Structure formats: structure tokens, C-alpha cells
Amino acid sequence: MTNLNDDRAPRAQAEVVGDLDGAGTLNGRAGASVFSIGGPDGGDGMAAGANPYELLSASLAACTAMTIRLQARRRKIPLSHIEVAVSYHHGGDGGRDSFERSIELDGNLGDEDRAQLMRAANMCPVGRTLGLSADIRTNDNVSVGPAASSVEIRAIAETLSAQVARDPAS
Numbered sequence: 042m043t044n045l046n047d048d049r050a051p052r053a054q055a056e057v058v059g060d061l062d063g064a065g066t067l068n069g070r071a072g073a074s075v076f077s078i079g080g081p082d083g084g085d086g087m088a089a090g091a092n093p094y095e096l097l098s099a100s101l102a103a104c105t106a107m108t109i110r111l112q113a114r115r116r117k118i119p120l121s122h123i124e125v126a127v128s129y130h131h132g133g134d135g136g137r138d139s140f141e142r143s144i145e146l147d148g149n150l151g152d153e154d155r156a157q158l159m160r161a162a163n164m165c166p167v168g169r170t171l172g173l174s175a176d177i178r179t180n181d182n183v184s185v186g187p188a189a190s191s192v193e194i195r196a197i198a199e200t201l202s203a204q205v206a207r208d209p210a211s
């Protein structure tokens with residue numbers, strides 16, 4: 042997706058600016074949203090605001106919720122409320138980093154509806170991008186049974202990708 046300036050020149054989708062004097066505050070912009078960036082301030086303190094890993098987690102949570110919502114509307118699944126919580130974990134000793142994603146689905150959902158929406162969660166574009174360098178573990182807070190393993194999630198994602206390639210309207 043390309044954003045354009047008034048002169049039709051491409052514009053960055055996000056930017057961070059800040060001065061090095063004073064508190065060294067960094068401010069971010071993504072679309073119409075402006076926010077403080079938190080973390081080490083370059084001195085001896087911590088700046089207020091979401092740190093870059095929290096922003097990555099928020100991106101994954103937002104994309105997951107949007108993808109599930111789209112699938113529910115497209116398939117006319119009676120989803121009434123969704124909550125997605127994401128936490129980032131550094132991989133120790135050269136291990137892969139990981140995201141822990143917890144999804145709560147509310148509504149008059151049957152088992153197949155719930156399974157379809159959980160499969161959709163693994164198709165979110167941000168998750169697919171992040172999954173190249175980090176593991177994403179997903180837990181369904183409502184349904185019974187174990188969460189899918191990373192291998193199962195990859196297999197489901199590959200199957201759904203093949204289905205979408207064959208029939209983009211599905």
C-alpha cells in the first residue's frame with residue numbers, strides 16, 4: 042500500500058522523529074496516528090510510550106483481529122466480539138524470538154465457525170511476515186483442546202494459501 046503526498050510523491054507509511062537535546066523524546070507517526078516511542082532515552086532513563094516490541098505486538102494483534110473480522114463478515118459467521126492479546130519474547134542463546142497470541146471469540150459460534158476463524162488468524166499478513174523470523178504461538182481462550190503447534194499452523198497456512206490461489210473469492 043503506497044501513501045502519496047499532495048504532490049503525488051510516495052510518502053513513508055510510518056516515521057519517527059526526535060531531537061537529541063533535553064529528554065531525547067521520540068515521536069512516531071503511522072497514518073493519522075501520532076504517539077510517543079518508549080524505551081531507553083539515550084541517557085540514563087526510559088522514555089514514556091510504547092517500545093518497538095510493543096508496537097510490533099500491537100501490529101500483530103490488530104492485523105489478526107482485522108483478518109478474523111473480515112473472515113467472519115465474508116462467511117456470515119455470527120462473531121459479536123473479538124479480543125487479541127500479543128506478547129513478544131526474545132529468543133535466548135541464539136533461539137528464535139516468539140510471539141504469544143491469545144484470541145478470544147464471542148458470539149453464537151459453532152465448532153466449525155470457531156475453527157474457521159482460528160485458521161483465518163494464521164493468515165494475517167503481519168503474522169506471515171513476522172513468522173519468517175519468529176515463532177507465533179496462538180491460543181484460543183474459548184474452545185477446548187490444545188493450541189496448534191507451529192508445524193500445524195504452517196501446514197494450515199500453506200493449505201489456505203493454496204485454496205486462496207485457486208479461488209480468491211473463498
